[in-house]
Amino acid sequence: MSETVIITGGTGYLGQHIIAELLKNEYKVVATARSQIAAMDLIKLFAHPYLQTEVVENYAEHGALDYVLKQHKEAKYFIASAAITDFSTVEPEELENKVLKQSNYLVENTLHSITKHGHQIERVIYTSSSSAMISPPELFSVNKHYIDDPEAWSNVPYEAGKHDRFMSYIVSKIEGEKLFAKHIKEQKPKFDLVSILPAFLTGPVVFQEEINLDKLPSTTKTVGDLLKLNKDSYVPELATGGVDVRDAAKAHVAVLNNPKASNQRLLVEAFKLTTPNILSIIKSDFPQYKDKLPTLEPMPESEFVPPNDSRSKEILGIEKYYTLRESIDDLVKQIVE
Incomplete structure (x- = not known):
């Protein structure tokens, strides 16, 4: 089964x-x-007999996930991929209350619900970010x-998360991972933990009809x-490590039945990217943008320095990763079509 x-x-x-x-x-x-409408939309989009949905309006509310764990005693794995972000907020007090504290409540409530009602859960997979391991x-x-390095942590302090919207995201991931690790160490639950730390996500969405140039999710x-x-x-300006969203998804699934992944933090990075390099790909592969977009000299790929991530790649066992060109092309095709 x-x-x-x-x-x-x-x-x-x-x-x-x-x-x-x-x-x-x-x-x-x-x-x-988070709503019945969103749940029904997901069911309609996938139209798959193996998919069920449950409504949880506020993840940060104490006991919010109790019902889901009680209802689904057959579940063996739990992927904690929900995140609380608010890139419209700029005030320090709001960033702390709306992002940092709410993100911590989300993790604490997830842990509480699984520990109390999810005795059958064998593994929790937490979606973190490479920014929790690598400093700016x-x-x-x-x-x-x-x-x-599974023992490495970004040096972004908690206070920075109160003063910058993107730093609040980084701090929320650092805090989230540490809360999980503390729980595992102190409570010694029946489940183990795998943290997936993807770099900057690029690539297409699952359902093309869900996007257009004025309606794009997340980092797209x-x-x-x-x-x-x-x-x-x-x-x-943007210069950072990246990975196609499809490979980041594969990483989450690759660790479900993988003994080597137990209590590991796994970096998922496939390429480097800069805005000039992205522009160069778009102008080269989509003629309609050749004369419309700015012309900037892309950085030679020979100058890119990949991380030493052989440990994570060996554990994940993903044979082939999407390239930056494949990732950008597949997204832009969806947008322009």
């Missing part, structure tokens, strides 16, 4: 890809959604070497915003 996986955050950009990968591998999936000087570069907006530029427009 197929094994059952509960996933939070299944309606999001990465979450939908994780569900698609789970169904492809014949897992039964219970996905949470190395994270926001393409030519600095860093090592995939970075590419969408580049498509809106004109010849003389200012080009936002």
Whole structure:
């Protein structure tokens, strides 16, 4: 019989890809959604007999996931992919209350519900970020070497998360992982933990009809915003490690039945990217943008310095990763079509 996986955050950009990968591998999936409408939309989009949904309006509310764990005693795995972000907030007090504290409540409540009502759960997979392992000087570069070290933590302090929207996301992932690790060490629950730390996500969405140039989820907006530029427009700077969202989803599924992954933090990075390199790919592969977008000299790939991530790659066992060109092309095709 197929094994059952509960996933939070299944309606999001990465979450939908994780569900698609789970169904492809014949897992039964219970996905949470924040409203009945979102839950029904997910059912209609996938139209798959192995997918069920449950509504959890507020993950940060104490006991919010109790019902889901009680209802699905058949579930063996739990993928904690839900995240709380608010990139519209700028005030320090709001960033702390709306993002940092709510993110901690989300993790604490997830742990409480699984520990109290999910005795059958054998493994929890937590969606973290490479930014929880790698500090900003190395994270926001393409030519600095860093090592995939499960004991390494980003040096972004908690206070930074109160003063910058993106830093609040990084801090929330650092805090979330540490809360999970503390729980495992002190409570010694029946389940073990695997943290997946993807780099900057690129690539297509699962359902093309869900997007257009003015409706782009998560980090796909970075590419969408580049498509809106004109010849003389200012080009936002971005230089970092990246991975196709489909490979990040594969990583979540690859660790479900993998003994080597137990209590590991796994970096998932496939390539380096910069905005000039992304623009160069778009202008080269989509003629309609050749004369419309700014012309910037892309950085030679020979100058990119990949991380020493052989440990994570060996554990994950993903044979082939999407390239930056494949990832960008597949997303832009969806947008322009």
